[in-house]
Amino acid sequence: xxxxxxxxxxxxxxxxxxxxxxxxxxxxxxxxxxxxxxxxxxxxxxxxxxxxxxxxxxxxxxxxxxxxxxxxxxxxxxxxxxxxxxxxxxxxxxxxxxxxxxxxxxxxxxx
Amino acid sequence: xxxxxxxxxxxxxxxxxxxxxxxxxxxxxxxxxxxxxxxxxxxxxxxxxxxxxxxxxxxxxxxxxxxxxxxxxxxxxxxxxxxxxxxxxxxxxxxxxxxxxxxxxxxxxxxxxxxx
Numbered sequence: 001x002x003x004x005x006x007x008x009x010x011x012x013x014x015x016x017x018x019x020x021x022x023x024x025x026x027x028x029x030x031x032x033x034x035x036x037x038x039x040x041x042x043x044x045x046x047x048x049x050x051x052x053x054x055x056x057x058x059x060x061x062x063x064x065x066x067x068x069x070x071x072x073x074x075x076x077x078x079x080x081x082x083x084x085x086x087x088x089x090x091x092x093x094x095x096x097x098x099x100x101x102x103x104x105x106x107x108x109x110x111x
Numbered sequence: 112x113x114x115x116x117x118x119x120x121x122x123x124x125x126x127x128x129x130x131x132x133x134x135x136x137x138x139x140x141x142x143x144x145x146x147x148x149x150x151x152x153x154x155x156x157x158x159x160x161x162x163x164x165x166x167x168x169x170x171x172x173x174x175x176x177x178x179x180x181x182x183x184x185x186x187x188x189x190x191x192x193x194x195x196x197x198x199x200x201x202x203x204x205x206x207x208x209x210x211x212x213x214x215x216x217x218x219x220x221x222x223x224x225x226x227x
């Protein structure tokens with residue numbers, strides 16, 4: 001069974017701070033996705049990383065896929081209250097396999 | 112209008128009752144999924160369907176059943192609800208037409224189910 005461990009589980013920071021959160025596994029994934037879920041809604045895809053070492057930027061969010069394709073990080077620069085939510089990583093390992101989801105990171109950004 | 116809808120959005124029921132949660136999508140996707148979400152446990156897959164004639168068990172299918180009535184409709188049933196099935200339930204769709212590595216799942220807004 002492939003597992004994705006996300007850390008930290010909870011994070012509460014002040015507006016304007018920078019932060020990095022992690023998604024780690026002992027298994028290799030073909031790709032990793034990051035989703036954000038806001039209260040009362042379903043998760044929404046932020047980004048997909050496919051190539052080992054790949055870095056993608058989405059405004060103030062920077063996503064990196066580990067060289068060995070076993071881990072990923074999400075860095076947020078100058079966090080804003082609108083970044084508050086649950087961040088889920090999910091790994092794909094084959095065409096007919098399902099996504100494996102991590103347990104999520106709850107981020108709270110205080111004004 | 113939302114592409115993936117779930118009904119009901121909230122439901123309170125009693126132990127032993129039969130419950131059906133419904134999911135409809137207008138995205139034209141072949142693949143549909145049912146997940147449950149519990150605090151601290153993340154999203155866990157209950158059942159999934161890659162097309163109308165295909166139904167597969169996920170990691171936590173015991174106590175649940177599904178029906179894929181059409182490409183656009185995928186229902187989840189709890190035959191005899193129990194309190195530990197209290198959770199947030201999500202339906203999702205995806206459309207694998209290209210590289211599976213970039214296949215995106217589109218989630219509905221969720222159904223909050225409470226079993227007393």
